Amino acid sequence: MLIESQSSRETETDEALPTTTDEWLQDMELMHHYTTVLSKEPLLVRDVILIPLPLSLQNVADLWRTYIPQQALVHAHLLHGLLAFSALNLADLHRGTPRAAPYLSICDKHQAVAIAALRDALDGNVTEENSASLFALAATISISSMARSCAVANAQTILPRFFSVEEIAEAIFLTKGMREVTALTMGYVRDTPIRLMLTSHSLEDELGPGAEPESARLPLAVRERFEALRGMLREECKVSTPATNSSSGSDSNSDRSGALEACEKALEELEDIYRNLRYFKRRDRLDSGHLWRWAAMVPLPFAHQLAARHPPTLVIVAHFAAATVCLRRAWFVRDWGAYALEGIARALEGDAGMSRWLEWPREQLGREMEGVVG
Template sequence: MSSDGFPTPPGNAPSYDTSTPKSFDYQPSDPEKPRHGTMPTPKPSSPLATMQDGPNTEKRFDLLDLELIHHYSTRTYMTMSSRLASHAVWRDTIFAEALRHDYLLHGLMATAALHKATLQLRSSDAYAEYSRIALAHQNVALAGFIPEVSKPNRDNGIAIFSVSLLLTIWAFASKRLPEGLNNVKLDFGRGESSPGVTLPLHSPTGDFIEVIMILRGIYAVIRETNTWLQGDIEELLRYPGPEDLPPHPPDVLDAFSILRSAVDDPQLTSLWEGEEAQATKSLLLEQMEELRNISRCRSVVEWDGHIFSWLIMAPPAFIHCLKRSNPLALAIFAHWAAMFRCMDHHWWVNGWGYSLVNDVSSMLDPVWARYLDWPRRQVGLVFQGSGGFDGRRMP
């Protein structure tokens, strides 16, 4: 188990960037502190030091700012999506937009710093410093972004959309970094709050629901900015058609068939008593079918990010079922989480699928073991009698 509380997935050994020395030869960038030298900074939110007026004008740059921009422009941009066609958009289109909007440039630098942090040994000074700088740039980015998000227009639409996408990466990655980076909790959702949340506090599943709300909020931002998302940026809005995705292999079809049979399990009939329960059953069967269709993307690396759309497009009632720990909703979610491992090659989501399946397994009663067999096998977990289900019970 890692030090941040996540079980370490079998066979997922971390890789570290040994090219960065543990001790910096310069003072790291901090957007909240004065820059190098004596030059004044005309714009407090500007990420780069500027020239000093006068006869002895000297241009000075913050070295870590340049390092982060270089790292983003040479490495981080390629990790944002698996689609080769989108790489140029992240590298060129969005970076050009960041030169017009300081908060987006700070967002890109924050993302590069997060990326750099995950490439360091967790015990190193470099890891701690990159993590601190990532948080500092996030704070500055959000300070500029929050006032803008409520008034999208032709000038800021692409920048707002881009920062909204970065929020997802921060939200996922922050669960694997120091506690201070867990502060990205913007709620764009309207009418999606629900009483009676029963998920264990600070469990991986509970934390993930917060990320889901950010994901759903991004969809709301896309709707608000869609008018201005034209040109190269439209590449980020593309999604696969049915003809672009192969059919499921037999084991996946069998897994869905077994999961579907849960609604007829005589040991679970109490779940469907009453008119409201019947409506819930219909809802869950619909979402099961949606997942069956969407999850075909796991077989095509180019479209692996499409796996998110199941959660983004799910009706609020299904999200409420997850929040209330509905057992069948959690079992369906465990299947999604197992399929989510198709994204493990991205540094910002690696390990989530394993942790979520493990967490759901600990919450459900042993009667659900049969319905969790496939996701548990997919992430490398094994059954050990009832020991795998000795946590909280939900009949």
């Protein structure tokens, strides 16, 4: 499920190559910035090798500095993905200035080409030769989508800044789509340096099924919070259903049952993410994958409920958004949680009963999840 962003749909993709001297220099600037600055940024990746390698690559960061740029010189789709990513970082470095907007436009141009090329590649065959570049591009697009949302919000003049619910849903859909891309390439990339990126992102993978060390056990107040959320779902999903097409003949009771099931599954996965957050944060080993894998794990109906502004779904996403504050040192998600929470609050502002469920995640975001990791 490769879902194209609105910005990509609005950008022409016919002119993939530079046509003027200025455009060539522009792309050279982006690649120079990637190789000299961005590839050396800590991407919150773990510095652990789980499989011995007969290569000079020492950690995942080396992949971004050497192997992935080498792949980009062979596979144009990955090159456009890296150029878009570089433009986003430059927009972030110039946030609050007139220079940010042009970099966003440049990003959209390259991102549109990358996504179109990725779709074409997936319509063909995933092979040993292109698998590593497709996997790397999927990872790059996932990061870029978060970074672009933040960059657009940073340009808002009305405070507090926020994401629309549609933008939040788009991030979930795109993350799920990129997971499908990586799944298609998995059989090949295990035999390439990319396998360094296949490190554990869960307690179960690290410690074994059913393992829950004391350091991962959630505080009583947090466990009680999840129980309260389960009670809210059972109550609210009886009366609150996502928008449906009345001409489809769907049964409302079935819709409510499906909404409850999707929400309960997403909440169960979120509680597991909170345990991961507590365990890895306290070991100073937290990376973006420990949290963002939740977006790939939630059921597809849950993502559709989010797009339909289903109130209980919005509340669950708010609790996820709060957790992302622990990733603030990563530039590409620095304020994602705050912007998402504000957008959800705006969507629920006419519903006092549901809005009160946002008080806890807002408090935790302000305290950087101290109630969970402290």
